[in-house]
Amino acid sequence: MFYQTIDILGTVAFALSGVLVAMEKRLDMFGVLIIAFVTAIGGGTLRDLLIGNTPVVWMRDLTYVSTIFITVVFGILFVKQLKYLRKSLFLFDTIGIGLYTMVGIEKGLQAELSPIMCIALGTITASFGGVIRDILCNEIPVIFRKEIYATACILGGASYFLFTQFPIQESYAYVLAITIVIVLRLLAVKFDIRLPSIYRKKLD
């Protein structure tokens, strides 16, 4: 129940971030819908494809599609109010990536992959929706340029495997890891911490 609520809030936040980007690009309504859609389910879709978990999850469970559809309709109707929701949106989004990271890790464990691959799957689940959104909108993906985003997923995911080495309940490790992803992202945004960019002039 708690799990599902957060999952839906995460989906809503991801979909709304897609709506906002798509509108800035002056897309039509179908474009806005698709961008919202791929932002919300793109990461999970790529994860499912890579491990061969098909039909991919949103094709088997209508919750995602209906949540996204309703979100887009509301997003279009109340576009002016969205800016007042910016802080809540950011919070949902951050909770969303924490949860999506652990969802991806669980799928990796079910497929009997090594911890490093599980962390990779968690990071892909949480962050590649945004990558596909940016590619479709003809931008270099924002997470490659300036945001601590995937890094929080990687560190949080690694912490999960660290915690499971200790004699604590798995569900604690689970919640702790999600919390670490969320806290890292909040701190990074609050203190404007960025990964260094390694610029280099064209060699020749």
Place this chain on the structure above:
Amino acid sequence: MFYQTIDILGTVAFALSGVLVAMEKRLDMFGVLIIAFVTAIGGGTLRDLLIGNTPVVWMRDLTYVSTIFITVVFGILFVKQLKYLRKSLFLFDTIGIGLYTMVGIEKGLQAELSPIMCIALGTITASFGGVIRDILCNEIPVIFRKEIYATACILGGASYFLFTQFPIQESYAYVLAITIVIVLRLLAVKFDIRLPSIYRKKLD
């Protein structure tokens, strides 16, 4: 036989649309071939990947690859004549999306997916080749911006499931749905009907 003829005409039309876009981007011959290829088979490939229907269909049936190859050779040789074919091309393309929509829906039914997912698969089959073409050519996909294209697929696909509620033969429902996709697209282009774009200045 009829079915196969239309399928091939659709493939030809999609491949030619890829040739035209690739040439405008000054790609070399290999680039033109690949763009023609992904335009014609990209939608079906994504559909097959999402439902786990692998190896994807064009790997198991040489008809597609050889049709596309011959089309590209002709397209390059007779590039100047292509503009006189514009109307026929548009017609093939439109027939193609009607048929591809129903092909996608059938694959979804075979995979026992819900009607909404079948419609989504139909729309993906008909329209994502063009999306991948535009991404490879570094453009925001045209169907997100100005054309009634996917919308026709969605409405036509929905009509299929509506018709099957009535006591008519399935093949009638099938042909009717294809006709609806085609007519909607023709009307939209004739009367220049577009989905509204929802522009919005950057929020902050």
Place this chain on the structure above:
Amino acid sequence: MFYQTIDILGTVAFALSGVLVAMEKRLDMFGVLIIAFVTAIGGGTLRDLLIGNTPVVWMRDLTYVSTIFITVVFGILFVKQLKYLRKSLFLFDTIGIGLYTMVGIEKGLQAELSPIMCIALGTITASFGGVIRDILCNEIPVIFRKEIYATACILGGASYFLFTQFPIQESYAYVLAITIVIVLRLLAVKFDIRLPSIYRKKLD
């Protein structure tokens, strides 16, 4: 052993080419890592997805991920020295595409695909990592525009199936085909041979 050494050198060369492109785009460290990663494993991943060989190969064998990771760390630390390595890099890269082409063909044969599809898989394995790299960096893929690259893979791959028609050992055919890919690419670069671009003004 020999095979594995070449495979790793190829992976290193592909990863370094990703590092160089990503740095020119001023990406942050995570972005550089991801671009290096997709350049090195993107082609094999697409191939595995198309034939349904999941989980894809780099998820089941840590060699690739660790090789790429170490390569990126070295690449970032010794970025200034990279330009003196340009020739060696080009050589690794060229050996890499030769080998990757045959790896893809072998996978196609295992999946019982026709020779043409095997050649397509070989070409995808060798060249689509670079395509995905360029898309993520918001460029029209370089192999569509000016380099003899995929063409060398196609001709080399075709030669393999030609050689197997003769009464020679399969391993000879294998090595000969790889050599042909490599030699074609070296000649193309040395003599600046390019496929013609077929430019065409917008039709209307």
